[in-house]
Amino acid sequence: MKKFADYTLMALLAGMLACSNNNEQLVTSPSGEVKVIFSLTADKQPSYRVYFKDSPVIETSTLGFDFKDAPSLSKGMRVDSVLSNEFNETWELPWGEQRLVKNHYNEMKVFLSEKKSPNRHFAVTYRVYDDGIGFRYEFPQQESMGDVTITDENTQFKLTGDHLCWWEPGDWDIYEHLYNTTSFSKIDATKKRNHRDLAQTYIPENAVNTPVTMKTSQGLYLSFHEAAVNNYAGVTLKVDTVNYSMTTELVGNDSGVKVVTKTPFNTPWRMIQLAEKPGDLIESRLILNLNEPNKLGDVSWFKPTKYVGIWWEMHLGKSSWDMASGKHGATTANAKRYIDFAAKNNIGALLVEGWNTGWEHWIGFDDREGVFDFVTPYPDYNLKEVVEYGRKKGVDLIMHHETSSAVTTYDKQLDTAFALISSLNLHMVKTGYVGKIIPKGEYHHGQWMVNHYRRVLEVAAKHKVAVDVHEPFMATGERRTYPNFVSQEGFRGQEFNAWSSDGGNPPEHLAIIPFTCLLAGPMDYTPGIFNTKLKFYKPNNQVNNTLAQQLALYVVIYSPIQMAADLPENYENHPAFQFIRDVGVNWEQTRVLNGEVGDYVTIARQERGTNRWFIGAVTDENSRELRVKLDFLEPGKKYSATLYLDAPDAHWDKNPSAYEIKKMEVDSSTELNLYLAPGGGAAISLFPL
Ligand code: NOJ
Ligand code: CA
DSSP states (O other): OOEEEOOOOOOEEEEEOOTTOOOOEEEEOTTSOEEEEEEEOTTOOEEEEEEETTEEEEEEEEOOEEETTEEEESSSEEEEEEEEEEEEEEEEOSSSSOSEEEEEEEEEEEEEEESSTTOOEEEEEEEEETTEEEEEEEEOOBTTBSEEEEEEEOOEEEESSOOEEEEOBOOSSOOOSOOEEEEGGGOOTTTSOOOTTOSOOOOOSSEEESSEEEEOTTSOEEEEEEEOOOSSOOEEEEEETTTTEEEEEEOOOTTSOOEEEESSEEOOEEEEEEESSHHHHHHOOHHHHTSOOOSSOOOTTOOOEEEEEEOHHHHTTSSBSSSTTSOBSOOHHHHHHHHHHHHHTTOOEEEEOSOBTTGGGOTTOSOOTTTOOSSOBOTTOOHHHHHHHHHHHTOEEEEEEEOTTBHHHHHHHHHHHHHHHHHTTOOEEEEEOOSSOBSTTOOTTSHHHHHHHHHHHHHHHHTTOEEEESSOOOOOSTTTTOTTEEEEOOSOOTHHHHHOTTOSSOTTHHHHGGGTGGGGSOOOOOOOOSOTTOTTTOTTOOOOSOHHHHHHHHHHSOOSEEEOOSOHHHHTTOTTHHHHHHOOSSEEEEEEEEEETTTEEEEEEEETTTOOEEEEEEEOSSOEEEEEEOTTSOTTOOEEEEEEEEOTTOBTTTBTTOEEEEEEEEOTTOEEEEEEOTTOEEEEEEEEO
16 A cells, blocks of 8 residues: 655654643644643643634543542643644545545644652643544553553533534444434433334433534534544543533443553544534544554455345345245345346345344344354355355355354354355455343443454454444444454444334434444445335335435445345336446545535545546435536546436425436536435436546
8 A cells, every 4th residue: 555655753842841830732733723722720630622713612621530449530630741743644545435535633742640649640642633633541551550440531522502413322232323403402312212123222321422413603513433442442422411511431331340451551532523514524534544554454355346135125024034934035046146136237246144044043032142153054045156156247245244242152253254254255244233242231332342343353354354344333443444344334224214113214314424423434324225115015114215315325325335225126127226336336535515414415426446426415304406516527528427316296205216317418617406305315427428
């Protein structure tokens, strides 16, 4: 991988400071617009505040920790020294929503120590970018701090007002709640429950999961998340609705412990994105820049791809994962049928779920340990034959490991399971963690599981396998370091439309997630349902979008693996399927053309290597006209545009499959007027002539 490094390290020792002053330490972003000021409070507790264009965005917020068997770190600190430097590089993503990423920040490291015994010391490091900030705690090895058990990290974010928030409850187990849109003071995570269809959920506090996005009354957008979580617990943010303040509430386990570690260690980066336009949140690569560079080297064995799956038919109840039901989906013959379909339609891969033994005893059972077997196919599924058949036709198999959250069972089989995948010369697996974690008392987002998910990535990397995690721990930008982490679920996916008892994902859902959870990284929504009324299978469920919006999702939701999720028979001879055949999955650059959180968004992406562009626009339950300038196209070049649009009478509920296809010649001076129906969208392909 090439690295375009213009690396300037200006290590300026800002000087040893007197023991007891509150000297304010300032660091600004390269443009000067974002400022962080570090200081000690009157009782010598570390604190910081943040400004954007000279207006406060985070008011004085304190930092600290509580430990088991050791005094808290909070008051009585002194600043020993401060180190500043600037960093500027451009690096390359092996696959992604863009190829080149600029990483330009100013850094300030504040070295602190306790004035009294046990005289522990640590640093707080701030990295200040033009699009936000990251900061973390760094604990060096030291005599008075060896083994460490953290019972609370108390990092505060004091807001400047009662911002409008797009939030999900701070669930320790799952991110599949719908987003709520309320003012900060109205966040009530423990009440706004939507638990009916969740196989696991635990919301101990009035807290939110991250990313959580907000809009201030001045129109500034903030999004809070974390980057580079490594041997640490995931975070939720506990809200104080009276004082407009949030404090980190790490995900723990039933023993009351949050993190067990030892010095030296760094915490994850606490991250705040700042943007004047909501689309700038999406264009930001702050979360990647806060992660370490690629550790795996060449990952060209992973090819971004579209895929089909023996999958939706199970969610519809047409077939089943298990064999005992008598309607097993994962048969050799069915897999070949899907491979034939994929090969005909420019789709590079097939996911097969329910291929391995154990599905008779997964969801709803307590004793799930020792049940799933990740190397033994059911007798009606000839794994080798399917792989070979696919290979002849240019279609790779995506393997599937549903763990049913019997994590120890999976851990024990990791090496053999991944050895099987690499022995078949395959490079992709989808994993799943449905249900409560065994061992009991652990949660999906706690340190124990963070370490498990990382272990899986590492074993997979050793075998040159890329991973798509369902029921994951939220991505924190680690795909920069481990580019075999290609996608995840981490939100309420399409599957809810097939079976949820609460009406499925409402039309506004897909206008919220690009500005919230998708800021964490690529996600596997599994778009492309054409039979939105789920005719013949699920009369009481439906997809709450128009067909044109289902197409737009291939561009709006970034993932290097994108499923054509519907049954092949629903695509056969369908003119709109051409968009799915054509659409790219790996991008040279990404532009957000317009958007408002929860209302609408339009994104344009240029495919790597072809100079083709694709545009996707989605709206919530309201229809709208969007004016889209094509000024991102190469000047002077003509493009043939195919527009897949909502018909004038389209409607997500009353008339979801009414669409139109229009063709025209366009160039960089063209402006399009797009009509989006209620719950609708638009998908456009632009091929250079
Ligand atoms: C939940 C996943 O999100 C879904 O995609 C999968 O089909 C089931 N688990 C079974 O593994
Ligand atoms: Ca799921």
